[in-house]
Amino acid sequence: MSTKATPAVVIDKCSKWYGQVIGLNEVSLAIDGGVTGILGPNGAGKSTLFKLLMGRLKPSSGNVRLFGVDPWESTAPYRRVGYVAETEKLYDWMTGHDFVSTLARLHGMTREEASDRASHVLEFVGLADVQNKEIGKYSKGMRQRVKIAHALVHDPDLIILDEPLHGCDPIARTSIMSVIRDLGTQGKTVLVSSHILDEIERITEQIVILHNGRLLALGNLHAIRDLLDKHPHRILIRTENPRKLAEYFVPEDPVYGVRFAEEGALEVLTNDLSAAHSVLPRVIVESGLKITSIENPDDNLEALLGYLVGGSS
Amino acid sequence: MMDRQGRGLSETVWTRLDRKAGAITELTIRQLRNRLSTWVVLAVSFLLLVCLLALFIGGVRDGWEPIDNDNDSHDWDGDGYPAGQEYKYGSDANDPFSFPGSGDFVQEDYFEWGGVGQHSGNHTWRYVTGTFTYNWIENNPIGGDVFLDVSNLDDCPEGEIFDDFWLDWGSGCSLAENSILVHEASFTGNGTFRTQEGFGGVWGYMEDVFYVEPEPASNYIDEDDIDWTGDPNKINGFDDDGDCLRIGWPGDPEPQWWWGGGHDPDGNGNGIDCDVQWILDSDGNVVAIYPDKNVDEDPSEENLAYEDAHRAFIIGTGKIAFVMILGIFLPLFLALGLVRDETENGTLHYLLSKPIHRGEFITYRILGYLIVAGGFVLIMSLFMGLVTASLGPGDSIFRLKDVIVWLGIAFATILALAAYGAIFNTLGLLSARYGVYIALVIGVYEFVMAVLTLGGAELIPVLSVSHWTLQLIDSIVLIVWPNTIEMHLIATAFQLPSGITAFWNPPVHTLGTESPFVSGLLSVIVLMMITSLMILFGQRQFKRREIM
Numbered sequence: 001m002s003t004k005a006t007p008a009v010v011i012d013k014c015s016k017w018y019g020q021v022i023g024l025n026e027v028s029l030a031i032d033g034g035v036t037g038i039l040g041p042n043g044a045g046k047s048t049l050f051k052l053l054m055g056r057l058k059p060s061s062g063n064v065r066l067f068g069v070d071p072w073e074s075t076a077p078y079r080r081v082g083y084v085a086e087t088e089k090l091y092d093w094m095t096g097h098d099f100v101s102t103l104a105r106l107h108g109m110t111r112e113e114a115s116d117r118a119s120h121v122l123e124f125v126g127l128a129d130v131q132n133k134e135i136g137k138y139s140k141g142m143r144q145r146v147k148i149a150h151a152l153v154h155d156p157d158l159i160i161l162d163e164p165l166h167g168c169d170p171i172a173r174t175s176i177m178s179v180i181r182d183l184g185t186q187g188k189t190v191l192v193s194s195h196i197l198d199e200i201e202r203i204t205e206q207i208v209i210l211h212n213g214r215l216l217a218l219g220n221l222h223a224i225r226d227l228l229d230k231h232p233h234r235i236l237i238r239t240e241n242p243r244k245l246a247e248y249f250v251p252e253d254p255v256y257g258v259r260f261a262e263e264g265a266l267e268v269l270t271n272d273l274s275a276a277h278s279v280l281p282r283v284i285v286e287s288g289l290k291i292t293s294i295e296n297p298d299d300n301l302e303a304l305l306g307y308l309v310g311g312s313s
Numbered sequence: 314m315m316d317r318q319g320r321g322l323s324e325t326v327w328t329r330l331d332r333k334a335g336a337i338t339e340l341t342i343r344q345l346r347n348r349l350s351t352w353v354v355l356a357v358s359f360l361l362l363v364c365l366l367a368l369f370i371g372g373v374r375d376g377w378e379p380i381d382n383d384n385d386s387h388d389w390d391g392d393g394y395p396a397g398q399e400y401k402y403g404s405d406a407n408d409p410f411s412f413p414g415s416g417d418f419v420q421e422d423y424f425e426w427g428g429v430g431q432h433s434g435n436h437t438w439r440y441v442t443g444t445f446t447y448n449w450i451e452n453n454p455i456g457g458d459v460f461l462d463v464s465n466l467d468d469c470p471e472g473e474i475f476d477d478f479w480l481d482w483g484s485g486c487s488l489a490e491n492s493i494l495v496h497e498a499s500f501t502g503n504g505t506f507r508t509q510e511g512f513g514g515v516w517g518y519m520e521d522v523f524y525v526e527p528e529p530a531s532n533y534i535d536e537d538d539i540d541w542t543g544d545p546n547k548i549n550g551f552d553d554d555g556d557c558l559r560i561g562w563p564g565d566p567e568p569q570w571w572w573g574g575g576h577d578p579d580g581n582g583n584g585i586d587c588d589v590q591w592i593l594d595s596d597g598n599v600v601a602i603y604p605d606k607n608v609d610e611d612p613s614e615e616n617l618a619y620e621d622a623h624r625a626f627i628i629g630t631g632k633i634a635f636v637m638i639l640g641i642f643l644p645l646f647l648a649l650g651l652v653r654d655e656t657e658n659g660t661l662h663y664l665l666s667k668p669i670h671r672g673e674f675i676t677y678r679i680l681g682y683l684i685v686a687g688g689f690v691l692i693m694s695l696f697m698g699l700v701t702a703s704l705g706p707g708d709s710i711f712r713l714k715d716v717i718v719w720l721g722i723a724f725a726t727i728l729a730l731a732a733y734g735a736i737f738n739t740l741g742l743l744s745a746r747y748g749v750y751i752a753l754v755i756g757v758y759e760f761v762m763a764v765l766t767l768g769g770a771e772l773i774p775v776l777s778v779s780h781w782t783l784q785l786i787d788s789i790v791l792i793v794w795p796n797t798i799e800m801h802l803i804a805t806a807f808q809l810p811s812g813i814t815a816f817w818n819p820p821v822h823t824l825g826t827e828s829p830f831v832s833g834l835l836s837v838i839v840l841m842m843i844t845s846l847m848i849l850f851g852q853r854q855f856k857r858r859e860i861m
Contacts (some may be wrong), residue, residue, distance in 0.1 A: 054666055056860040075668045083666035093347045106667035108329030150663060182813030269511030 006068035007032035007159040008080075008189040009053060014062030016048050023048035025213040026062070031159065031191065035184035037200035037221070038193040040210035046193040047086055049210070050162050053085050053191075066158070068104075079107065086162040088143065092136030096127055096146045099135060103155040114153075121149040124182075126175050127177030148179060154297020159183055161192040165199050177203050188296060197301040201225075216308055224304070231307055235268040235276060236295040237284075242266035248287040252279050333669050334677045340664075341681025344649060354646045355689055358639050362693055365630050366700055369725045372622075374545035380618060386533035392460050394525075394665040397533035399556070401562050402525065409459035410439070410499075413563075416522035426513040434516070435503035440488060441514030446492045447504025454501065455524065456687040461485055461498040463808075469494050474509065475476045535613040540805065541591060550589025550608045557587035557607035561653045580605045589806075599799045602806035610807055617809065619706035621800055625812020627701055628790055632816060635690065637763045640726050641756045643686045644733035651734075652855065653741035661792055661860060672852035675742075678735050679848065686734070687727040694723035705835050714793050721789030723861040730838040733759075735844045736778075739851035742858070771821045778843055781836040788820045788833030 009031040016023040024045045038046050051057045052064050054073035055078075066071065066077035091099055097118050104114035122131045125145040130138065136148060144164055150158055161180065165173050180203050183190050195199050200207060201221060209217040209224075217224060239245050245266050246258045254275035259267040270276035273296070284291055297303075345351045373560075381387065385397035389406050391559055392399075394413055396406040400412035410418060418437065424430035435449070454460035461483065468476040469486035474494060480486060485495035491504075497512075508514060519696040536554040552558050557578055578586040581603035589609055592601040604610070652675060655661040664674060698719030702712040734753065762777035766784070774780035798819055804811030820832035 038733055054662075056662075056665070058859060075670055078666060078668040081666070082755075083662070085662035085666070086657065087662055089658045089660050091344070091660065094343075102340055103663055103667060106333050106664065106669055108332050108668075110332060145665075151666070183552070 004304040006065075008067060009191070010063075010065040010068075011052070012047070012063040012065075014052060014059045014064055016045075016052060016057060017060045022213045024052065024059075027210075027213075027215045027216070028062075029208065029215065031117070031189060032188050033187065033209075034206055035180060035190040035204035036190060037207040038191055039195070039203050039207050040198050040216075041195050041301060041305065042195075043212075044195075044210040045213040046195075046210055047162055050083070050085075050160050050191070050193065053160060054078075055083070064157075067198070079154070080157045082154070082159040083158035084144075084147045084151045084159075084164055086166070088167075090135045090143060090146065090241045094135060095134055096122060096138070096142075096149070097131040097134050099146060099154050100149050103150045107154040109154075117153050117155075118211065120148070121152045122146070124152065125149045125179050128254075139169075139172070141168045144168055144172065144176060145179070145283045148176065152183075156188070159191070161190070163193055163195075165194060165196070173199070180204075195301060197304060209305070210252065211305055211309065216305070231271075231298075232274070233270050233296070234274045235270065235273075235280070236261070236265055236293075236297055237268065238265045238292040238294075239289050240264070241289055245284075245289050246285050248283045252276075252283060254279060318784075330673075333667075333673070334680070336445070337664070337669070337674060337677035338684065341651070341678050342536045342685055342800065345682065345685045350646060351685070354643060358643070358689070359693065362630075362634060362697060365634055365682055366697065369626055369701065370704065372626075377614050377619060380614055380805070380810065381530075381534045383607070384535075386530040388530070393455065393458075393527045394531050395528060395530045395550055397536075397556070398525075398528045400521075400556065403562075407790070412455075413525035413527075414455075414523040416519040418517055419520055420515050420517040420519075423515040424508045424513045427511060429506045429510050431505065432516065433505040436516040437499070437501040437504060437519055439499045439515045439517075440497050441499070441506060441508065441516075442512035443504045443506060443508035443514075444488060444492060444494050444497050445502065445504055447502045450500060450502035450504070458483070459499060461500040463493060463502075463822055465501065466493060496608045496772060511765060520540050523716045536611050537607075537609055538612045539589075539609040539617070539807065541589070541712055545593050548585060548588050549591055550587070550598065550604055552587040554611070557605055577605070578605060582611050598795075599802055602802050602805055612807070612809070617800065617803065620813075621804065621809075621811050621813050623701070623705045624794065624797065624800070625816050627697075627718055627722075628786065628818040629812060630697065631694075631719070631725075631786055632763070632767065635694065635726045636729055636779060637723050637788065638780070639690060639693075640729040640782065640802075641733060641759055643689070644682075644730055644737050645756055648679070648682050648734035648738045649741045649749055651675075651682055651741065652851075653738075653745050653748065656860060657745060665860065671855045671858075675738065675852050675855055676848060679731070679738060682738075683731055685729065686730045687723075687788065690726045690730065691720075691723045694719040694726070718790055718793050721793065722786055725782050725785040725789065725836075726846070727784070728837065729778055731844045732778045732782075732840050732847070735847035735851065739854065742854050743759055744849050763775040767816065768819075769818050775822075778840065781843075782822050782840045784822060785833055785836035785840070787818055788829040788836060791820065791829035 007030045009029065011029040014027050015025055022127050027045070029050065038049065040046050048057065051064060052059055055075070058072045060122050064072070067080055069077045073079055078260055097115070100117070100122060101114040101118035102192060104117050109117065110210065119128070119131065127142060127145050127149065130142060133145065138146065149160065149163060151161070164176055164180070168176060177199070179191055180190060184204065192200070192203060202231055207221045207224070208215065208220070237245065242260055242265060249255050249258055249266070252268045254272045255268055256271060257269040259269065261267045268276065280294070297310045318673070355675040356751045370685070386395050388395050390409040392409045392412040398413055400407040404413055404415060405411035418439070421436065422432070424432070424441070438445070450463050453462060466487040469488050473479060474496070478763045480494070480496035482497050483499070485498050488494050511556055538553060540551040541549055559576070581590045583590050587605050587608050589602065590606040592598060592603070594600045601752065647712060652661070655664065665671065696714070698716035698828065702715035705712045705715055737752045740752050744751070759777055759779045763779035763783060766774045767778045797813060797817060800811070801813050801817060801819065804814045820829055822835050823829070823832045824835065
């Protein structure tokens with residue numbers, strides 16, 4: 001367990017330049033305990049941040065400390081860290097159990113300890129039944145989970161997951177998300193990166209938003225979300241008869257307007273997204289129309305970033 | 314057992330380190346084992362060695378033809394007399410008309426070139442082309458194939474010679490009774506010779522002809538064995554075939570220019586004619602041999618050549634197949650990508666997110682590679698050893714020393730594998746893209762240095778891994794077979810065909826001690842230093858490397 005005196009992760013005015021291109025720009029952060037989502041579009045600096053934490057890169061300026069130790073200089077903190085890299089390559093010729101137990105031995109475990117721990121974590125990530133199959137035969141979701149298993153095998157205090165949900169099908173996503181939430185409830189410090197707001201929202205409330213290498217926002221997602229909700233929002237409803245549906249929506253209080261943006265779809269405009277969503281089911285039932293989909297085009301990272309960047313400028 | 318902090322022995326830093334080393338080494342071995350290219354390289358290497366063994370077994374089965382070391386059993390000029398017999402009689406071993414008892418040809422006249430000539434008389438005709446009508450001609454002449462044997466000539470074909478048919482050089486055909494057609498032929502006969510247009514020829518007679526029975530060639534093979542008493546103070550070396558002493562030789566006492574070059578029976582200048590001077594050091598080891606010319610120059614192969622060839626096969630295979638081919642190619646295929654491939658694949662992230670220093674990581678990777686490549690070399694050398702030890706010459710059923718030398722070759726090759734592995738791995742780290750080309754250049758350089766070392770160069774190749782590896786093998790050979798140096802000296806002194814002189818050189822870097830132990834130890838230290846320095850260099854590079 002991390003001691004209170006030294007937070008698991010401390011980043012102090014850290015910048016990383018790749019030649020003329022900046023990867024991370026004067027970021028300062030301290031993270032300890034619970035699940036923290038690192039949110040940002042591709043190229044925002046999430047992987048750079050993680051690689052600095054894992055001692056793969058040397059900061060151009062500023063300091064990085066893992067449990068109080070500079071990870072570029074010492075591998076000691078890795079005893080307490082599990083890292084799931086973005087890479088999709090694995091040793092395909094190994095079985096899942098083999099992979100995890102081999103890497104466990106790099107923590108100084110005996111063969112038997114490593115094997116026991118591997119079985120344990122593979123069960124935890126839900127791969128118990130396929131642990132003796134070759135990784136080459138795994139599905140995408142299984143491959144992500146075996147990567148997570150390898151990072152958990154030594155029961156680390158800090159777990160860093162770089163885009164763990166990338167490319168997974170919905171079932172795999174759900175199971176990986178539940179694994180991450182479980183880790184959080186076990187009191188571990190978990191850093192998980194994603195470029196999809198919805199994914200992070202289902203895992204944690206505590207987020208860090210990176211944009212163009214800068215730290216854009218930090219804190220509770222709900223607070224940020226509330227700010228966002230007060231902003232004009234669109235709800236896109238696909239139905240057979242948008243005009244008829246519009247008649248039912250116009251009188252509703254949170255709705256200030258409707259638009260027929262495209263064929264077979266109604267765009268409902270609101271200033272209070274949650275209020276609008278709360279009346280949505282009733283209105284639909286009343287209309288008696290068949291609805292094929294409901295989307296929130298503004299409820300994504302780009303919209304959030306647009307709002308944050310727009311708001312800050 | 315517990316340490317001071319009360320931890321069990323199985324939990325100390327060292328055992329943990331040991332486990333990490335084991336894990337990475339094992340992973341490396343399994344990775345190599347799972348790569349097709351590894352098996353292809355090992356299979357090709359195996360085939361190479363099997364082919365060499367097949368040659369060896371073939372050689373053993375065919376046995377040995379006795380070798381004519383001084384080349385005097387051959388009838389160079391085809392006159393029916395071996396060269397040794399011609400030397401004895403002072404005749405020209407390269408002139409078919411000059412042989413023991415041939416006498417001297419006295420030329421009387423000749424046909425002009427280009428025109429048509431005719432001459433009658435009882436002569437010895439030489440190199441004539443045309444028709445000869447005779448009343449007497451010598452049948453079954455002595456002097457080998459140089460004289461035309463007219464006793465069984467075929468009838469000439471219809472038509473004109475050179476237009477309608479052709480005769481071989483020196484041959485002829487029968488035109489009619491007592492008339493022959495010849496082409497550049499030589500014979501003795503009484504009659505009229507008419508030359509073909511465009512040819513010449515001479516005639517004359519032989520002086521002082523007498524008959525000498527040609528000796529069989531075998532008289533001149535293995536006819537002068539090495540007579541070494543083991544005591545340098547006694548007279549050593551005996552001119553068994555008498556071609557140094559030349560007592561009672563019937564021919565010209567002065568040898569011809571092409572043989573002997575002004576014969577000096579005491580070439581080594583020790584005051585004793587036709588002997589061999591053996592120089593020993595204080596330990597009784599032979600350090601030099603100075604034979605007078607033509608003494609002990611054609612020994613029986615039984616004592617020397619079998620053993621020489623056998624050792625040469627082992628040393629040659631060890632140096633060329635093991636060190637120069639396996640030693641350079643296995644690392645090129647197996648070591649170059651040890652860390653580079655992991656970086657390129659991205660799988661390095663799994664390994665480096667563990668509490669293991671990058672430097673250690675490199676060391677264990679090389680260790681893993683070394684177990685695969687070195688294990689292969691060790692098994693192959695034992696395999697070769699079992700075959701050569703069972704089939705080699707000598708009285709013993711199993712030549713145990715063969716196996717020891719093979720193990721020494723394996724040891725030297727493994728040191729080379731370590732050094733090249735460290736060099737190539739570091740090159741792969743330095744430049745993922747160009748490392749392989751630099752490695753190839755180094756491979757060629759090492760090969761050339763090895764060839765120079767084989768050729769006896771002592772100075773330039775010092776700056777190569779192969780030089781020290783080959784010297785280590787030379788040292789091990791001398792330790793296991795101390796008389797190799799004596800065999801080397803004998804082969805050089807008596808100019809015997811020897812594989813040992815081709816593949817083995819006395820170790821040179823003995824720091825003045827002349828001891829193979831010193832040169833061997835020095836070679837091991839140099840090779841280990843090269844390996845360590847290259848690993849350290851690679852570690853430094855890798856430690857400071859940012860990994861994307």
